Amino acid sequence: MSSQIHIPISERHSEKPVFSPEKMAEVQRVISEYPEGKSKSAVIRILHFAEDEFGGWLSIETMDYVAEILNIEPIEVYEVATFYTMFNVEPIGKYVFEVCRTGPCMLVGSDNIIEYIENKLDVKVGETTKDKMFTLKTAECLGACGYGPMLQCGKKYHEHLTKEKVDTLIDAYRAGNTNIEI
Numbered sequence: 260m261s262s263q264i265h266i267p268i269s270e271r272h273s274e275k276p277v278f279s280p281e282k283m284a285e286v287q288r289v290i291s292e293y294p295e296g297k298s299k300s301a302v303i304r305i306l307h308f309a310e311d312e313f314g315g316w317l318s319i320e321t322m323d324y325v326a327e328i329l330n331i332e333p334i335e336v337y338e339v340a341t342f343y344t345m346f347n348v349e350p351i352g353k354y355v356f357e358v359c360r361t362g363p364c365m366l367v368g369s370d371n372i373i374e375y376i377e378n379k380l381d382v383k384v385g386e387t388t389k390d391k392m393f394t395l396k397t398a399e400c401l402g403a404c405g406y407g408p409m410l411q412c413g414k415k416y417h418e419h420l421t422k423e424k425v426d427t428l429i430d431a432y433r434a435g436n437t438n439i440e441i
């Protein structure tokens with residue numbers, strides 16, 4: 260059986276990404292926590308730094324840069340970045356809605372919530388709205404199984420979702436109210 264990693268390349272960083280000196284010092288500190296020759300173990304932490312530093316997503320150039328820093332093959336970075344849904348390998352909107360689609364949430368209607376958001380925002384899962392405001396993703400269990408259907412946006416969880424709550428949520432984020440409690 261052959262496996263194939265698909266990395267969208269429709270958008271690229273025009274210049275080679277380079278960490279700021281401050282961030283690079285942090286990167287080197289993290290790498291130094293691992294034994295010599297085991298820098299690959301730092302890949303997830305460095306990818307988080309890279310996402311934060313380079314626009315919230317990981318381009319091919321960014322992943323190649325991380326591979327160079329860790330002295331590993333680019334494919335070793337691509338594998339990690341494309342495996343975990345928390346990493347974005349395409350440009351994202353200002354807000355990323357990650358709706359849990361695992362069993363317990365599905366039993367209480369996550370499918371309906373996903374479909375409702377798709378229709379409301381006129382996007383499919385994995386897409387970003389034309390105004391670059393929202394990206395819709397799905398995720399596996401986010402550890403809030405008793406509170407489904409639920410979604411994560413940034414560091415916030417929004418739980419027991421209904422269509423009405425989704426309306427309120429989207430209006431609030433559009434208005435810049437990211438502190439909304441739902």
Ligand code: FES
Pocket residue numbers: 359360361362363364365399400401402403404405407409
């Ligand atoms: S199944 Fe949805 S948070 Fe666990």
